[in-house]
Amino acid sequence: MKRHLTKAKWIKQTEETTLNYVPGDVRQAKRVFDEELTPREQMQFVRELAETRAVEFCRAYKNIIDVSYGYGRKRVGKTGKRVIARKPCVTFIVKKKWQTKKEEDSYEKLPKYLFAYWTVKNERKLCAVATDVEDAEQYTAIRPQALPQKIAVQWKSKGDVATGLITCAVKRSGFDNKIFAMSCRHVFSLSLLLHLQRVIGATIHVGSSNSPQVLGQTLDIKGALQDSKNGHSFDAQLAEATDLDALRETLQGLRLSGFAKTQHDIPDKYWIITSRKKIGAHGPRYLINRLIDYERVVASHKILVESQVDEPTIDGDSGSPVVSDGGMLIGMHIAGNNGNVAYMIPTWQLFNPEKYNDVADTEVWELVNP
Numbered sequence: 582m583k584r585h586l587t588k589a590k591w592i593k594q595t596e597e598t599t600l601n602y603v604p605g606d607v608r609q610a611k612r613v614f615d616e617e618l619t620p621r622e623q624m625q626f627v628r629e630l631a632e633t634r635a636v637e638f639c640r641a642y643k644n645i646i647d648v649s650y651g652y653g654r655k656r657v658g659k660t661g662k663r664v665i666a667r668k669p670c671v672t673f674i675v676k677k678k679w680q681t682k683k684e685e686d687s688y689e690k691l692p693k694y695l696f697a698y699w700t701v702k703n704e705r706k707l708c709a710v711a712t713d714v715e716d717a718e719q720y721t722a723i724r725p726q727a728l729p730q731k732i733a734v735q736w737k738s739k740g741d742v743a744t745g746l747i748t749c750a751v752k753r754s755g756f757d758n759k760i761f762a763m764s765c766r767h768v769f770s771l772s773l774l775l776h777l778q779r780v781i782g783a784t785i786h787v788g789s790s791n792s793p794q795v796l797g798q799t800l801d802i803k804g805a806l807q808d809s810k811n812g813h814s815f816d817a818q819l820a821e822a823t824d825l826d827a828l829r830e831t832l833q834g835l836r837l838s839g840f841a842k843t844q845h846d847i848p849d850k851y852w853i854i855t856s857r858k859k860i861g862a863h864g865p866r867y868l869i870n871r872l873i874d875y876e877r878v879v880a881s882h883k884i885l886v887e888s889q890v891d892e893p894t895i896d897g898d899s900g901s902p903v904v905s906d907g908g909m910l911i912g913m914h915i916a917g918n919n920g921n922v923a924y925m926i927p928t929w930q931l932f933n934p935e936k937y938n939d940v941a942d943t944e945v946w947e948l949v950n951p
Contacts, residue, residue, distance in 0.1 A: 615668075626697070766815070884927070
């Protein structure tokens with residue numbers, strides 16, 4: 582019997598058939614996602630896609646280096662400026678965006694929609710979620726932002742000083758008579774200056790290092806800040822506040838109503854409370870395994886929240902509390918690119934004692950207004 586297809590042709594035709602396959606009606610799948618899933622379910626949907634398929638996408642497409650989820654961006658106006666779009670999506674971070682139609686039409690062309698099933702009223706329905714693409718170049722300028730602001734952290738008598746802000750006050754179970762201050766580890770441990778040294782017991786001055794007003798001293802209760810090959814980092818640390826008046830001054834009179842327990846507690850619009858002003862921020866976008874260059878080490882964070890800001894955050898804003906209109910703390914600002922994006926650690930991680938060393942597993946942390 583004569584074969585109609587050689588093995589090579591059969592393989593090529595099968596591959597093309599698979600690549601052109603769509604699991605169902607795209608318009609209907611989009612409608613299910615847009616209209617039948619609640620906003621909470623939509624965000625959970627894109628989160629699960631990003632978390633479970635990030636490695637797969639990076640291996641399948643040479644141009645993809647990372648996958649995130651949350652709100653995407655769209656171009657508006659004559660300038661083509663990209664602004665936050667109020668629709669959850671999965672975002673591909675690529676080495677470079679395509680420049681020619683030949684590149685766009687290649688096998689490396691990224692999918693416009695991702696498909697998965699979701700249970701809607703006890704029925705499994707196909708959903709389609711849009712994807713977005715971001716050029717990796719914009720992320721290479723992200724840096725921690727610590728320069729003179731509300732506090733100056735000095736270690737011993739060496740003259741080494743780091744500066745930034747206090748995020749909030751914390752009570753720990755088992756330490757009823759003590760209040761603790763929280764900020765970035767790269768501020769409290771002077772990590773941009775002394776990364777390889779074990780910095781604890783540093784003195785926190787209000788204002789400059791010459792100020793006689795002392796808030797307290799840093800503790801060895803901090804997250805890791807290490808090379809990404811050795812695991813995830815966590816840029817947060819505690820200090821014991823021995824002067825509550827000084828702590829209140831560094832918090833700039835901010836009264837907090839609570840903190841976000843999950844990603845569903847984060848609103849679309851919120852504020853970064855710097856020492857200069859409060860800066861409007863929009864988002865969120867959740868970044869998995871994101872690298873930040875700390876000058877002496879490149880650290881990988883398991884999850885960060887990216888926001889588009891109304892104006893740039895600048896050096897000195899590290900540790901700024903990020904709050905909602907209702908006064909709920911939703912994160913701690915740790916980095917930016919002196920442009921239109923800023924990064925924070927979300928509060929459900931900040932208030933998880935398991936993220937810190939030298940803390941009992943049974944401890945419970947509470948946000949307080951001193």
